[in-house]
Amino acid sequence: MLWVVVDPVVGLFVALLPVALILEMAWGLVLLAIWPTVTRYDGGTEWFLFVPVSDQTTAVIGAGVGVAAAVLGYFLARPALGWHARWVRLVLSPPARALEQRVEDLTRSRADAVDDASAEVRRIERDLHDGAQARIVAMGMNLTAAERLMETDPEAARAMLAEAKASSSAALQELRDLVRGIHPPVLADRGLVDAVRTIALEAPLPVEVASTLEGLVPMPVESAVYFAVSELLANVAKHARATRATVDVSRPGPLVVVVSDDGAGGAAAAEGSGLAGIARRLGAFDGSLTLESPADGGTVATIRVPLAG
Known part of the structure; x- marks a missing residue:
């Protein structure tokens, strides 16, 4: 908002200063030629910048000052652009504290993302170890026991096979729930x-x-x-x-x-x-x-x- 209000004034001044100095030279040369006519209607004196023009000598001095102003305007044109750029940068650049705060926020969010990713990996490992892995191990033990009892005690073997089947279904459901928790x-x-x-x-x-x-x-x-x-x-x-x-x-x-x-x-x-x-x-x-x-x-x-x- 400060830039919107003030920049038209600052920008116009910076842009017109070299041009105005060069135009002063043109007016000084014109005044050198017509100073008698101008001073006749101005009470005998016409001010050119800080030079009171009232005769041929002062008119020549005024023209010389105008040439010097034009040279100054020529050499000021490029620095004037730099002045305006520095002014815009001063007004529109965010405060240093804002940049520091942004860096702190990004650093903190990166650390949080790393911590969350580590916590998610630990959760997945815990769920696999305590859930599906334990059920699969139990299912393997039941199948081994059922294999041994198949000839001596078929009923007990069938019960263990049914238990192994239930364990496999539960392990599959837990794996599906785990995958759904990672990315549905x-x-x-x-x-x-x-x-x-x-x-x-x-x-x-x-x-x-x-x-x-x-x-x-x-x-x-x-x-x-x-x-x-x-x-x-x-x-x-x-x-x-x-x-x-x-x-x-x-x-x-x-x-x-x-x-x-x-x-x-x-x-x-x-x-x-x-x-x-x-x-x-x-x-x-x-x-x-x-x-x-x-x-x-x-x-x-x-x-x-x-x-x-």
Whole structure:
């Protein structure tokens, strides 16, 4: 705003100063030729810059000053552009603290992204070790025991085979759940909006989904936003005491997802809470989570993630 108000004055002065000095030379030469006529109507004296022209000698001095002004204007033309560039840079450049804050934010979001990735790897390892891996090991033991009992105790062998079959089904389901937690198939197959609609259908309260989203969304951003919406709706179901919720997906520039409910309100993204975790994960994509949750009811959570293109 300062630049908009002041630059027309500064820019005009810087641009016209060399031109005005050169034009002064032209006026000085004209005055040298017509000074008698001009001074006759000016009370005997015509000021040219700081030279009072009243006779031939002062007219020559004025013309010389005009030539000197033109030379000065010629040599000032290039530096004047530099002066204007420095003025624009001074006014429009962000403050140094803003750049430092930006670097700090990017450093923190990168560290958060690394921590989240490490935590996700540890979660996958734990789920595999405690879930599917344990069931597969048990299934192998049951099959070995059934093989030994096949001739001596067929009934016990059949029971162990049935148990092994159940273990294989449970292990397969746990693997599917694990894969779904990494990147849901519906998200890969049908995109963000349909994946959000799937979450809405599975929610324990009515959820209305509206979308004006056009164009493609990068897959990592889709995944982060999908899980953010999933966690927000889970919070609504658990804590908000709401009767309905809405999800609005749009892209007016950045990707914007608004999750709102008619619940009790009072939500806060305190450090260590699930909402703070959502904000931290979105920060890896330069995104943000803002909350409007007055104590008298209703919560509006807005996710914004900038997209290239």
